[in-house]
Amino acid sequence: MTAVKKQRIINCVSQLPYKIQLGESDDDWKIKPLQNNSALFSSFQYLNESEDYEQHIVAWTGEITRENNGVSIFSNEDNINQKLSNDLKDSKIDDKSKISKTTSTENPTHPSELEEDPLYLSQSQLDKLDESLKEYSSDENSIHLKVDNIHPVWLLRRDQNRWRKYAENVIWPTFHYILKQSAEGEEENNWWYDYVRFNEAYAMEISKIYQNGDIIWVHDYYLLLLPQLLRMQLNPKNDDKNFNLKIAYFHHSPWPSNEYFRCLPRRKQILDGLLGADRICFQNDGFSRHFVSSCKRLLDSTSKKSKNEFDIDQYQISAYGGDVIVDSLPIGIDTKVYLEKAFDKDIDSKVLAIKQAYQDKKIIIGRDRLNEVSGVIQKLRAFETFLAMYPEWRDKVVLIQVSSPTNNKDSQTTIKLEQQVNDLVNSINVTYGNLNFSPVQHYYMRIPTDVYFSLFRSADLCLVTTVRDGINTTSLEYVTIKSKTSQFQCYGDPLILSEFSGSCTVLDKAIIVNPWDSVAVAKSINSALNLTVEQKYALQEQVWSQVPTIQDWTDKFLATFKTITEKFGNDPSSDRRITPALNRPILLENYNKAKRRLFLFDYDGTLTPIVQDPAAAIPSARLYSILDKLVADPKNQIWIISGRDQKFLNKWLGSRLPQLGLSAEHGCFIKDVSHEGWVNLTEKYDMSWQEAVSKKMEEFTDRTPGSFIERKKVALTWHYRRAVPELGEYNSLELKNELEEIAQKYDLEVMEGKANVEVRPKFVNKGEIVKRLVWHKHGEQQNLLAGPDFNLLIDDMPDFVLCLGDDFTDEDMFRQLNSVEKTWEEKFPTNSNQWGNYGIYPVTVGSASKTTVAKSHLTDPQQVLDTLGLLIGDVNLFQSAGTVNLDTRGHVKNSESSHKSEQATVAYALRKTNSSTSIKK
Numbered sequence: 001m002t003a004v005k006k007q008r009i010i011n012c013v014s015q016l017p018y019k020i021q022l023g024e025s026d027d028d029w030k031i032k033p034l035q036n037n038s039a040l041f042s043s044f045q046y047l048n049e050s051e052d053y054e055q056h057i058v059a060w061t062g063e064i065t066r067e068n069n070g071v072s073i074f075s076n077e078d079n080i081n082q083k084l085s086n087d088l089k090d091s092k093i094d095d096k097s098k099i100s101k102t103t104s105t106e107n108p109t110h111p112s113e114l115e116e117d118p119l120y121l122s123q124s125q126l127d128k129l130d131e132s133l134k135e136y137s138s139d140e141n142s143i144h145l146k147v148d149n150i151h152p153v154w155l156l157r158r159d160q161n162r163w164r165k166y167a168e169n170v171i172w173p174t175f176h177y178i179l180k181q182s183a184e185g186e187e188e189n190n191w192w193y194d195y196v197r198f199n200e201a202y203a204m205e206i207s208k209i210y211q212n213g214d215i216i217w218v219h220d221y222y223l224l225l226l227p228q229l230l231r232m233q234l235n236p237k238n239d240d241k242n243f244n245l246k247i248a249y250f251h252h253s254p255w256p257s258n259e260y261f262r263c264l265p266r267r268k269q270i271l272d273g274l275l276g277a278d279r280i281c282f283q284n285d286g287f288s289r290h291f292v293s294s295c296k297r298l299l300d301s302t303s304k305k306s307k308n309e310f311d312i313d314q315y316q317i318s319a320y321g322g323d324v325i326v327d328s329l330p331i332g333i334d335t336k337v338y339l340e341k342a343f344d345k346d347i348d349s350k351v352l353a354i355k356q357a358y359q360d361k362k363i364i365i366g367r368d369r370l371n372e373v374s375g376v377i378q379k380l381r382a383f384e385t386f387l388a389m390y391p392e393w394r395d396k397v398v399l400i401q402v403s404s405p406t407n408n409k410d411s412q413t414t415i416k417l418e419q420q421v422n423d424l425v426n427s428i429n430v431t432y433g434n435l436n437f438s439p440v441q442h443y444y445m446r447i448p449t450d451v452y453f454s455l456f457r458s459a460d461l462c463l464v465t466t467v468r469d470g471i472n473t474t475s476l477e478y479v480t481i482k483s484k485t486s487q488f489q490c491y492g493d494p495l496i497l498s499e500f501s502g503s504c505t506v507l508d509k510a511i512i513v514n515p516w517d518s519v520a521v522a523k524s525i526n527s528a529l530n531l532t533v534e535q536k537y538a539l540q541e542q543v544w545s546q547v548p549t550i551q552d553w554t555d556k557f558l559a560t561f562k563t564i565t566e567k568f569g570n571d572p573s574s575d576r577r578i579t580p581a582l583n584r585p586i587l588l589e590n591y592n593k594a595k596r597r598l599f600l601f602d603y604d605g606t607l608t609p610i611v612q613d614p615a616a617a618i619p620s621a622r623l624y625s626i627l628d629k630l631v632a633d634p635k636n637q638i639w640i641i642s643g644r645d646q647k648f649l650n651k652w653l654g655s656r657l658p659q660l661g662l663s664a665e666h667g668c669f670i671k672d673v674s675h676e677g678w679v680n681l682t683e684k685y686d687m688s689w690q691e692a693v694s695k696k697m698e699e700f701t702d703r704t705p706g707s708f709i710e711r712k713k714v715a716l717t718w719h720y721r722r723a724v725p726e727l728g729e730y731n732s733l734e735l736k737n738e739l740e741e742i743a744q745k746y747d748l749e750v751m752e753g754k755a756n757v758e759v760r761p762k763f764v765n766k767g768e769i770v771k772r773l774v775w776h777k778h779g780e781q782q783n784l785l786a787g788p789d790f791n792l793l794i795d796d797m798p799d800f801v802l803c804l805g806d807d808f809t810d811e812d813m814f815r816q817l818n819s820v821e822k823t824w825e826e827k828f829p830t831n832s833n834q835w836g837n838y839g840i841y842p843v844t845v846g847s848a849s850k851t852t853v854a855k856s857h858l859t860d861p862q863q864v865l866d867t868l869g870l871l872i873g874d875v876n877l878f879q880s881a882g883t884v885n886l887d888t889r890g891h892v893k894n895s896e897s898s899h900k901s902e903q904a905t906v907a908y909a910l911r912k913t914n915s916s917t918s919i920k921k
């Protein structure tokens, strides 16, 4: 019997669940488990043990450190943890000398030492580390997370935490409603380029292991560009119909309202990056709604709401018909493991120690990261208010607050926050404490899990006052631990939970508070501490039933994803092809190698952004400068193929740049490169239709305030951008229907443009123009009255065609180019280039989910100009994501910086060998 093939899942997370350090010798790798992100890691563990799945994990190694003068960063942390453990064990926790001041971590391996050490690892060291990691991660006997298939992402540049900067300094604050004073300065640009590289490095690693049918599951805000990059990297070969790229994304953090999200300068690239996924899932429906509204506002998407199989709201986001599913599913925890681990004998003795230390006192526990949104300040203020409002509790309640440092612990903001916390703690302890007792015990450190469990078990109340988070697993863990009876009566002690915490949408039966209202929180603390045993138990029963398990979360997520991919996969009416972003590095390589380049540009919405008034959509200085450079290269032929009339195109383009070829009114008129005369291709056509169409349009203009008619030589355009949107849209459909009747009579085409309806003769269109321009001897004068020359040899025609357009009328150009490519494949099968194609790029300008026959997309005119700037050498490759080959240090492969870095590695190794030989001597 053949074994059933397991479904492969490639889980992509920002960092491996391990910390890596290089010891004294060159191959002495030390690996330790990472403490945070335990909920997600439990899901990995679950999948690793599953019989149905074969899991692969792709993750960055995190900052690899060196042992500093024999002092391990691990031993330092262990020392700190040991200190708190000892405090608890020795019942010294209320020793005045320790509690009056905040305990904080001191870290002897300061990051600056790492900055100066660019970690020049030799290939053999890397191989050894790879091996050690694989051994460590799959070690059956160890207690850390076991992962059978681990694929580390190497990024070993100087200042390794550069890879975190954009995510942590720009995205994270915005997602948590913290607006930093920031501009698109050079520093932020560099962070962005690193962010793009970080995502690129993942795409590369995944492309090495990807097999058709795999589920790729991307996690959180470090990897927002990855879904789209994967669509670019993992394109089907030769339009393989069985190719089935399945990408799911889960967002662990909050998603902000559009008002905040749109402050991000790279907002469109971010949305576009994410929309490469088939499904985008959030912690709760509020976040999903924010995301949908960002797509609507920024990408002109529409959305349809329905329910999924678990009765959860889901949105089908469509921009011009393409679909991405957006929904929510709050993450859970491994309750079984918590219940096992928190109740072992060792922890019993620690609980006993704490209980004895606070024999006659109620214990309130708080455990948060120390950052601007965890609400530690709000908690302390509320506790202070509580002691002021309820004097009867003074000396009878202790708040043990454990605040763990974040990666940003050395930032000015965190230092200031730490100072504020210290001041508040001291002020409360001075006001309400005495010689023997301080009501607030603050520990600024990471604590080991046994201490964490013992504190939770000892607590009479847990206080979570976060002002914003994705989901607060601390509250889930607390409720879980309180669900078990034990000798220390820890069952059912209540939880006070902030209404701004993501978990409050899950644990809505907990005691919910507004952390900004310290009086209300103080009252809730008082009521919670006064609950009778029966009340506590009743409350606990309800809250406990709401805790989601990680197993359930994983199963539900995958089940829903299966339904989504199967439903769309089998539904013939659904066209959910997501158009990959244009692969800019390959385009650049192709451009540089090409000898005969043809550019076919639409104008409005492609070279200039759409604006209210058509007369105001004039070329920018940047566009002129790009066109100047493009036309100056004799290999290039540039054509603007637009719906605009000759007058407009002449005025703004032709008179300034006579080298441009122009086509006006959707193919009705044409003017050759470097010539002045126009030819009217509709000259012999009966124009009596104009009267009937104009009359109809006038009728609708009267009915639609703000609308107007643009009269060109041949085509007529009815614009409604300045009308009330709903009325404009509604009347445009009506008008279109009525015009169709006239169109049949005169053989016209009625086109729905961007907030317009246009009419022109059917036999001319942009595609016809493109056909004659491609089937033409490159560089030679056009015979404007003759058609395409199908007898040409491939070497006479362009070997690079970049066609850009944004709306429906441009699809004719793309369709034509696709057909040219097909014909060339048949006619000239041996003449394809090194990438196996003919250098033809039909590119739509708009979102990834737009329905189009183009092969790739660019988001907007700004990205169009960036791409053209890239070709003429004005723009850096990392202005926006492409897909680039990177070396292990994060340099573009074969680039100058990559070579320099390689040389430096060799020089470093040599220096090391020399110095060790001279010491030996």
Ligand SMILES: O=P(O)(O)OC[C@H]1O[C@H](O[C@H]2O[C@H](CO)[C@@H](O)[C@H](O)[C@H]2O)[C@H](O)[C@@H](O)[C@@H]1O
Pocket (backbone or CB within 6 Å): 602, 603, 604, 605, 606, 609, 610, 611, 612, 613, 614, 615, 617, 641, 642, 643, 644, 645, 710, 717, 719, 721, 753, 754, 755, 756, 758, 809
């Ligand atoms: O083929 P194109 O070059 O893209 O031209 C298509 C139409 O573009 C113009 O209208 C559109 O752009 C205006 C300016 O941004 C905007 O106000 C309007 O709502 C859009 O529909 C132009 O006015 C038309 O003549 C072109 O046919």
Ligand SMILES: [Mg+2]
Pocket (backbone or CB within 6 Å): 602, 603, 604, 605, 606, 805, 806, 807
């Ligand atoms: Mg356009």
